[in-house]
Amino acid sequence: MYRTIVTALIVSASSPVVAQEASNVTAAVMSQDQIVAFNKAVADFTAGQQAQQAGDNATAVAKYDAALPAIQDAVKVQPDNLNNVNFLANALYAAAAANVALNKIDAVPPLYEESLPYWRKVVEAKPTDATSSMVLTSVLIQLGNFKLSKQDKEGASPLYVEAMSLARKSVGENGNAANRNLLLSAIIGASQTSDDPALKSEAAAMSKAMMADGTVDAVNKPAAQILAGSGK
Incomplete structure (x- = not known):
């Protein structure tokens, strides 16, 4: 999606x-x-x-x-x-x-x-242009998702890593729902291309928090539900 x-x-x-x-x-x-x-x-x-x-x-x-x-x-x-x-x-x-x-x-x-x-x-x-940063983050995530759908974890991983860096910066500057959802998408993607348990734990914790406060978006919701353990 x-x-x-x-x-x-x-x-x-x-x-x-x-x-x-x-x-x-x-x-x-x-x-x-x-x-x-x-x-x-x-x-x-x-x-x-x-x-x-x-x-x-x-x-x-x-x-x-x-x-x-x-x-x-x-x-x-x-x-x-x-x-x-x-x-x-x-x-x-x-x-x-x-x-x-x-x-x-x-x-x-x-x-x-x-x-x-x-x-x-x-x-x-233009490092302070929030819209351009948001779009770049989205492009990176969606390209990562495309590569991951083709089982190309090696190609997807650096895209998610770059997206996470941008998204963390955006959330640090403005922790609104849109920025947090981009960060969640990047973390979820990265956790599927890495064996790092810290990423998987962060994806689960962030999913649980955003499911609880109702800020998770439709794109992230299916994965977030599983990660949060809601089963719904």
């Missing part, structure tokens, strides 16, 4: 206006054709967001697919332009969300994989 609350956050966080401004920055190093394509990508992305917010995910996917090549090209030309890197990370994540809504699950992991280095770059550059 995918955590749709984070998807909703990222759709509203995307900013084609910033991307349009970025096109002016890159004008000196991009060809005229690339600039035209990039500006069209901004329009396509905006249309994709509008369609997605209206529940028309098929149109959203088509618009995101149309927008992505020019945004990817812009990032290749100027990889240190954080506005464009952020725009590409958002576009890939929004495309993944629209594919999830269409139940095209096989399309999601490649989009997450591609977005991962861009989200890392954004979070590194």
Whole structure:
């Protein structure tokens, strides 16, 4: 199951206006054709967001697919332009969300994989941006879950470890339910790829506490019920 609350956050966080401004920055190093394509990508992305917010995910996917090549090209030309890197990370994540809504699950992991280095770059550059950190944490967990579903514990483990580090920092700054659920997801995943008894104990204790106070979300609830020993 995918955590749709984070998807909703990222759709509203995307900013084609910033991307349009970025096109002016890159004008000196991009060809005229690339600039035209990039500006069209901004329009396509905006249309994709509008369609997605209206529940028309098929149109959203088509618009995101149309927008992505020019945004990817812009990032290749100027990889240190954080506005464009952020725009590409958002576009890939929004495309993944629209594919999830269409139940095209096989399309999601490649989009997450591609977005991962861009989200890392954004979070590194903006360490106080809670939304970007939350999205990066979610992407890491969901990629870990995908690999774990394929029995690739070796591939999943470092993703969960990275997610735990980010989630612990977020909980330390704001211990709200959303951040604690991301941390719980990361710990549950990590406990399935490691023999460390401390992780398993932490997963059980946190599950029990969050089941007791009613803050566990729908994504974590099935595993949390088992770990908490509720049997319900």
